[in-house]
Amino acid sequence: MSVTEDVRVTTGMTRKPVRRRRAPRVTDENGRRIRVWELVLRYALLLAVLAITVGPFLWQLSTSLKGTHEDIFSSPPTFLPADPTLHNYERVADTIPVWDYAFNSLKVATANVVTNCVGSALAGYALARLRYRGRKIATLVFILAMLVPVESIVIAQFTTMRELGLNNTLVGVVLPGCIAAMNVLLMRNAFLNLPYEIEEAAYVDGANAWQRFLRIALPSVKGTLAVVAIFAFMGAWDDFLWPLIVLSDPAKFTLTIGLNYLHGTFANDERIVAAGTIIAVAPLIILFACLQRYFFRGVGEGAVKG
Numbered sequence: 001m002s003v004t005e006d007v008r009v010t011t012g013m014t015r016k017p018v019r020r021r022r023a024p025r026v027t028d029e030n031g032r033r034i035r036v037w038e039l040v041l042r043y044a045l046l047l048a049v050l051a052i053t054v055g056p057f058l059w060q061l062s063t064s065l066k067g068t069h070e071d072i073f074s075s076p077p078t079f080l081p082a083d084p085t086l087h088n089y090e091r092v093a094d095t096i097p098v099w100d101y102a103f104n105s106l107k108v109a110t111a112n113v114v115t116n117c118v119g120s121a122l123a124g125y126a127l128a129r130l131r132y133r134g135r136k137i138a139t140l141v142f143i144l145a146m147l148v149p150v151e152s153i154v155i156a157q158f159t160t161m162r163e164l165g166l167n168n169t170l171v172g173v174v175l176p177g178c179i180a181a182m183n184v185l186l187m188r189n190a191f192l193n194l195p196y197e198i199e200e201a202a203y204v205d206g207a208n209a210w211q212r213f214l215r216i217a218l219p220s221v222k223g224t225l226a227v228v229a230i231f232a233f234m235g236a237w238d239d240f241l242w243p244l245i246v247l248s249d250p251a252k253f254t255l256t257i258g259l260n261y262l263h264g265t266f267a268n269d270e271r272i273v274a275a276g277t278i279i280a281v282a283p284l285i286i287l288f289a290c291l292q293r294y295f296f297r298g299v300g301e302g303a304v305k306g
Helices: 003-011 036-064 085-095 096-128 135-147 150-162 170-177 181-192 194-203 211-237 241-246 254-264 270-301
Strands: none
Touching: 003 194, 036 170, 036 270, 085 096, 085 254, 085 270, 096 170, 096 181, 096 211, 096 254, 096 270, 135 181, 150 170, 150 241, 170 211, 170 241, 181 211, 194 211, 211 254, 241 254, 254 270
């Protein structure tokens, strides 16, 4: 026995076998191990969905940045512009009063957001918390209202706006969609998910319905309010059929109607159309980026409660 081995024996030092570290296991939310082919399939599907949803927007953005000397119909197509330029956005403003149209759309969308947030919050709280006869019937009416196609009542809406003298006005554009049935049901479900014991304690302390609504219930559903605001803004900003029917004065056109002039008699350049599309989509992206943390929290608040 060597001196080194003798020292190890006398001091009790023995070499322990080295264990190899195993690769971390990939599991799902239930703790089940995910196989490699399942993981590859999931990412392939995610990439396919990403290409279908985000791909057209990126192509429009690329087209809007291409100059007049670049061929946008080349084969094979080139995704990245060789010499990016913002000249197409200037040409949009020279072709149509795009900023006036965008301002009209902003006024309509802002009014739609305010009326939907206020109206759906009040109606949702009344359906969820207040006790009165016919509450279940009122809830059923809102559910049935979601099943009615907009195209089937557009003539009745136009006749009503004409009788009220609101044709060719932005108020007439806002009024039919000022409170959406889906937003009311979202707020109702959000209020139903709140613990009722807190409001009972406030009721014992002497708080009336308005105080319980403003100080307890409403601050707890900020996420759902953000969801309602996003849906209301998107619905008003992207609406095309109703403004086209109501408005006849070009000075009051919204952006969706005004963009039609970029393709047809006045202009026929796909670069300008792409630039106008990006101008129309940019506010929606900015709004969602600002409210995304409230949006995903609001999806849980507004979940359907059985």
